[in-house]
Amino acid sequence: MTMPSWLVRTLSLLGLICLWALIAMWVDSTRLPPPQLVLASAWQHSISGELPYHLSITLGRVLISFLVAMALGTAIGIAMGRYRRLDIALDGALILGLNIPALVTIILCYIWFGLTDVAAITAVAINKIPTVVVTVREGARAVDTKLLAVAHAYRLSPMTTLLKVYLPQLYPYLMAAARGGLALIWKIVLVVELLGRSNGIGFQLHSYYQFFDITSILAYTLAFAGVILLIESLLMRPMERRLTRWRE
């Protein structure tokens, strides 16, 4: 009998938590609190309303910067994949964008636009857009012009051509960009919050770091990890399955 994949995933996660518990027991120090303490702390922070508040603020920032980065990155990526001249013209900027440290864009955005949410989201989007562009450009280069000729011969409207003929060819690339994108954005949003916002998980982590409150830090991390796993299993995986079911 083979195990269903959800069971394998759950067991592997439980294994990780057990490993953590074992190490915590062995170290026996306040620097590594065991899972049950962290869980209790997460519960405390949750019922006080503090954790949900900061988590929702962070989620909002992640969502907006994700959407902005995906939309702009996809548009630029398609254009660069399609038009050779534009590709050459923007390639230098792209390489620069890929390699500028996140910290630099964050600091500059805060200095130029003030310590605001707009600056924070701009900084995150700027960090993410180049990687979306690179992935989507690859997809746009691989688009099958023979299928586009079918759309042209049958006089499909530009909208139908885009939605039914063009974009489906990009879906695997868009999914890859979205997955990688979410992972990167989570990380950068926390840094942005730590450096210049007065709420959100990044800000909270910073505060607990000042107090050396490791249990709370881990509690926030745990809540955050839970949300990521939920998004992955309830949104990303089902969406990917739906978009690629014709390959079976």
Next chain:
Amino acid sequence: MKQLDVDIHAKRFGDHTVLRELRFSAAPGEFIALVGPSGAGKSTLLHLIAGLDNQFTGSIHWNGQPLYQGNQGVERLGMMFQEPRLMPWLSCLDNIRLVQPNRDTDKAVTLLRDVGLGDFLNAWPNQLSGGMQRRLALARAFVVAPQLLLMDEPFVSLDMPTGDRLRDSLQSLWQRHKPLVLFVTHDLREALSLADRILFLSASPGHIILDFKVSLARPRRREDPAVTALQEQLDKRYPSLLSGRLQHE
């Protein structure tokens, strides 16, 4: 009455001239085969008529109107390519509905039944055999009720029975809907078994060297004795016809 008037002065790809002084007219409902050696520009010609390429000198008129000069050209155009060119992410039914302006599901289903794919409405194209994929592409070409149907070696590299079944389906669909058909092939027997008229093309740069009427009774099959007899007759009279020459040089 002429429906299609093709008058191509020249079509070039870079320095290479593919078509030169190629002219013909076609009446509504005619089934015309275009036969010529490879590289004679047969596919290029179809692309020009379909509006997929408009870089040429000369003119193409449809019902007296110049084609693709600020207009949509042929209003209802069906096209079959050398490969089935189906959208792999759309079910069979959705592949057909994709090209229908009004998304008429009943009509799409009827046509899929006509070509023998009634049990595969919700299958993905890559679950179908090569012959079934061509049938799907054939149904797609007819679902728009085409006035003009362009076919670019649509049944190439199929085994004989599969090819025969597709040619039968094509003939019966054509007789029911009567579009003007331009059918590119390099297989003379296929041309003789399908067309009313065969235009033989020269080697590159392509132009028409012979406009041949086929008046055999329908329905015909590729292996019919009458087809064989006509093929032999043509071979005898023009031994280099398929290489694109009327006479031996």
